[in-house]
Amino acid sequence: MSVSPLHAALYVAAVWLAIAALGVVAPHSVRWVARVLFPAGALAGLGLASIALVAIAQPPHATVLPLGLPDLPFHLRIDALSAFFLALLGTVAAGVSIFAAGYIRPGAGTAPGVQCLWYHLFLASMALVLLADDAYVFMVTWETMAVSSFFLVTSDHRLPEIRRAGYLYLLVAHIGALAILLCFGVLQGGTGDYTFDAMRASSLAPFWATAAYLLALFGFGAKAGILPLHVWLPEAHPAAPSPVSALMSAVMLKTAIYGLLRVTFDLLHTQVWWWGVTALAIGLLTAVFGVVFSAVQTDMKRLLAYSSIENIGLIVVGFGLSVTFAAYRMDVLAALALTATLYHCLNHAYFKSLLFLATGSVLHATKERALGKLGGLIHRMPWVAWLALVGALAIAGLPPLNGFVSEWLLLQAFLFTPGLPDTYLNMLIPIAAAAIALAAALSGYVMVKFYGVIFLGRPREERLAEAHDAGVWERIGLAWLAVGCVALGVLPVQLVRIIDFVTGALVGQTLAGVTAASHWLFLAPVNPARASYSPLLLLVGIVIVTLLVWLGVRRLYHGRVRRAPAWDCGFPLLTARMQDTAEGFGQPVRQVFEPFFRMERELPAPFDAAPRYRVTVEDHLWYWLYAPIARVVERLTGLVATLQRGRISVYLMYSFATLLVLLLLAR
Amino acid sequence: MTEISWSGTIAQLTELALAILLAPLLTGWVNQCRAWLQNKSGPGLLRPYRLLRKLFGKDAVIAHGASALFRTTPYVLFGCMCMAAAIVPTLGTDLPYAPVADAIALVGILALARAALALAAMDIGTAFGTLGARREMMIGFLAEPALLMVLFTASLLSQTTSLATTVETLSQRDLAIYPSLAFAGVAFTMVSLAENARIPVDNPATHLELTMIHEAMVLEYSGRHLALVEWAASLKLFVYSCIGIALFFPFGIAQGGDAIGLLLALPALVVKLAIGGLLLALIETLSAKMRIFRAPEFLGTAFLLAVLALLIHAFLES
Numbered sequence: 001m002s003v004s005p006l007h008a009a010l011y012v013a014a015v016w017l018a019i020a021a022l023g024v025v026a027p028h029s030v031r032w033v034a035r036v037l038f039p040a041g042a043l044a045g046l047g048l049a050s051i052a053l054v055a056i057a058q059p060p061h062a063t064v065l066p067l068g069l070p071d072l073p074f075h076l077r078i079d080a081l082s083a084f085f086l087a088l089l090g091t092v093a094a095g096v097s098i099f100a101a102g103y104i105r106p107g108a109g110t111a112p113g114v115q116c117l118w119y120h121l122f123l124a125s126m127a128l129v130l131l132a133d134d135a136y137v138f139m140v141t142w143e144t145m146a147v148s149s150f151f152l153v154t155s156d157h158r159l160p161e162i163r164r165a166g167y168l169y170l171l172v173a174h175i176g177a178l179a180i181l182l183c184f185g186v187l188q189g190g191t192g193d194y195t196f197d198a199m200r201a202s203s204l205a206p207f208w209a210t211a212a213y214l215l216a217l218f219g220f221g222a223k224a225g226i227l228p229l230h231v232w233l234p235e236a237h238p239a240a241p242s243p244v245s246a247l248m249s250a251v252m253l254k255t256a257i258y259g260l261l262r263v264t265f266d267l268l269h270t271q272v273w274w275w276g277v278t279a280l281a282i283g284l285l286t287a288v289f290g291v292v293f294s295a296v297q298t299d300m301k302r303l304l305a306y307s308s309i310e311n312i313g314l315i316v317v318g319f320g321l322s323v324t325f326a327a328y329r330m331d332v333l334a335a336l337a338l339t340a341t342l343y344h345c346l347n348h349a350y351f352k353s354l355l356f357l358a359t360g361s362v363l364h365a366t367k368e369r370a371l372g373k374l375g376g377l378i379h380r381m382p383w384v385a386w387l388a389l390v391g392a393l394a395i396a397g398l399p400p401l402n403g404f405v406s407e408w409l410l411l412q413a414f415l416f417t418p419g420l421p422d423t424y425l426n427m428l429i430p431i432a433a434a435a436i437a438l439a440a441a442l443s444g445y446v447m448v449k450f451y452g453v454i455f456l457g458r459p460r461e462e463r464l465a466e467a468h469d470a471g472v473w474e475r476i477g478l479a480w481l482a483v484g485c486v487a488l489g490v491l492p493v494q495l496v497r498i499i500d501f502v503t504g505a506l507v508g509q510t511l512a513g514v515t516a517a518s519h520w521l522f523l524a525p526v527n528p529a530r531a532s533y534s535p536l537l538l539l540v541g542i543v544i545v546t547l548l549v550w551l552g553v554r555r556l557y558h559g560r561v562r563r564a565p566a567w568d569c570g571f572p573l574l575t576a577r578m579q580d581t582a583e584g585f586g587q588p589v590r591q592v593f594e595p596f597f598r599m600e601r602e603l604p605a606p607f608d609a610a611p612r613y614r615v616t617v618e619d620h621l622w623y624w625l626y627a628p629i630a631r632v633v634e635r636l637t638g639l640v641a642t643l644q645r646g647r648i649s650v651y652l653m654y655s656f657a658t659l660l661v662l663l664l665l666a667r
Numbered sequence: 668m669t670e671i672s673w674s675g676t677i678a679q680l681t682e683l684a685l686a687i688l689l690a691p692l693l694t695g696w697v698n699q700c701r702a703w704l705q706n707k708s709g710p711g712l713l714r715p716y717r718l719l720r721k722l723f724g725k726d727a728v729i730a731h732g733a734s735a736l737f738r739t740t741p742y743v744l745f746g747c748m749c750m751a752a753a754i755v756p757t758l759g760t761d762l763p764y765a766p767v768a769d770a771i772a773l774v775g776i777l778a779l780a781r782a783a784l785a786l787a788a789m790d791i792g793t794a795f796g797t798l799g800a801r802r803e804m805m806i807g808f809l810a811e812p813a814l815l816m817v818l819f820t821a822s823l824l825s826q827t828t829s830l831a832t833t834v835e836t837l838s839q840r841d842l843a844i845y846p847s848l849a850f851a852g853v854a855f856t857m858v859s860l861a862e863n864a865r866i867p868v869d870n871p872a873t874h875l876e877l878t879m880i881h882e883a884m885v886l887e888y889s890g891r892h893l894a895l896v897e898w899a900a901s902l903k904l905f906v907y908s909c910i911g912i913a914l915f916f917p918f919g920i921a922q923g924g925d926a927i928g929l930l931l932a933l934p935a936l937v938v939k940l941a942i943g944g945l946l947l948a949l950i951e952t953l954s955a956k957m958r959i960f961r962a963p964e965f966l967g968t969a970f971l972l973a974v975l976a977l978l979i980h981a982f983l984e985s
Contacts, residue, residue, distance in 0.1 A: 376732070376792065397775070398775055404772075408771050411771050415822055430819070431978075433819060444808065448782055448785045448789075449801075457789050524766075530826065530828070531769050531829060532829065533767070533772050534766065545750065553723065557891060561726070561728075561738075563729055566730035566792070568791075580789075580798065
């Protein structure tokens, strides 16, 4: 008897749960937890990915588990959309788990076994979120995901700022979860049936459909980190251990995108054009905001966290564009924009987890997170440095790596928008394309800064000379993700054919139908005469020319090299402190985008004996939006507190009054 | 994809070889014109070739702290520029390599080259290297979106992002002035000045390190590495000139695999490049170098002009 993919996926989730439980057996044994359990978890991830790749081509499978509340059994279902995200989860989790096998070591924080418990619970709950087919399972697993990741974020719970970051994360996660719960409440349309099947079958009035969409955008947006709900991201990511940051950024943010796609394209049938435009505008703001802030960060993990905000922004832009196209029944273009969205989800999962893991290796080797105290690590940590280079170039959206492919698809989708029936939309779209181009170009700036300051140049601190390269497990994990970045970059046609199953299910159109005539080497999303791109041939071309030039120069001239001190225009006394720091590198962005920031500068006087330069860059939104809300909440709670008298007689009186009122009402 | 024809392959290889060989000549021509305009006698047209020969013959001196990234970058840079030159139609539009990368990918290739050079500049860890890298990336993030918008305007006019098809469409249109293309042309000129490290954004002939952008990045290079970097810079100027010609003056570029057209296209290209080089020298002579933080205003203007071009196209011409 063959096992259906759904059951196989459930077995993988069960394996993860079992590993979670086994972690507590010997919580302090690093050998047991890191060398046995985490590699096993990675294998399970690979299994999940292969199951998902089988399932994506098959019709949806559904099942009902006997678990759950008496009247509410667990409904589960696997279809193309969930299979796509399961494949993302499985492959990325495999790389991160292998890395974690080498990364975990006994420390002051949570014991390794307990970390293993939360980590695998986190993985299993993400898998189940993707498999959920009723609101009940969805919310239970969604909350498990939030709580387990909260405990992972606060692994180093002895530090007060980490506890604070964890609290903020939990708070935003729950505000978001409330909105999602309300969204499901609207979606069930008064039937009281919370299965997704019932929601698919019911058709909502336009007002309620819009309410459901906006609640979903808010709720899932809080998880994904769209503006202005992004505040938890730059706090939580640096606080968490690197494999956890990698998983949260790479996969957990994508579950929010999954939820958004599920609600918008699957549970709601009709789309309205301005839904898409709203998402588009929010996404653009998020993308530009994220990348501008990312450029001025001085902590490497905060920099990556802001870059995640940018990428989520780009994903939401693609989503908004596909909603708009779908609303106008332009199915091919909706499929194109959706393909760009899904492709970018996958790309971001790979390069961002790669970079977060690389920062983890750097952190372990140097005990340093501040960019201003790193430098020159390419000599000490060649493995990490060269693999991180792949991730940095990919995230900068440079061909022939993967970040460029999704950017290319997204820009292609924008170039088709003049076909929209609405003139004003047509006018707005070029501005949107310009903002996308700006964000993409800025991300190149950010990545040169990130990579150059950490890995290139000379060590800014003396003790960096003792930094050691990553161990074997960490190298395997990094290499797995880097290979993913390259493969996704050079084989886009094959990947688009897989994504086609999802777009076919969601918007009823695939790109394959349109590009049947095109070649496997050439990505030509709509029409080969209109636009085509072949990263593999481009890569081959660059490599061939580079090699020919190298050989030619060797053959015609010579290969002599002399080593000498750096020239630096003849200035003597060159020290490592003369290099740009992270602040220095971010200075042009601070100047060009000054209105974005709330800056405090402390400059030394000209003849200071011990000059001190300090600049802090903060987010306006924190002061414009969150601080007022916090004040209002504080005032309200103060009012409530007046009820609290601390004397039992007063409380008895409250009970008496309540009873009286109830008797009067219920009479 | 269409079948690859022999004539196409020959045209492709000729075009690539021509770009590689002619690029230093274009640089020499611009320098010579500038010298003439400034009442100097000038170093002669062939001076860049002599410089390259001299540099290739010298030993490469590399700083102690340089990594492999520093040594490979000149080759990668040169490779990227060759690929960029291969996809911009200069003589004919029947290019077998053209479907590999469209206009957006061309911008990507140029961005890859820029990022590689900026990283190499940071590799030694000198004050000027990082300064140059930072400034170059700043110019990059301002110029790249503007360039993309210019290319988008042409793409919307021709309904394709493939450069070869764009040239075919644009050269067949009647000789009317398209306002959108006019705006895009001004924006493109400004972007190319910045991207090729020309006055008013950067000064290729400067000896003041503190005002350098591109030159500050390559200070540590010497010998064959410097030769390749210089050659790649010439190629970049050549590629930008050819993009400008392809978008705004495509007349004379052979359509398809027409042999006579290809033969006629060569003198047309040389004349257009000569005029373009003269104009560049004129702009450089007439303007003064800006302070570095005036560059965002300059490039911001280019960006706005390019977006305006798109809007004008969306409103008036569609």
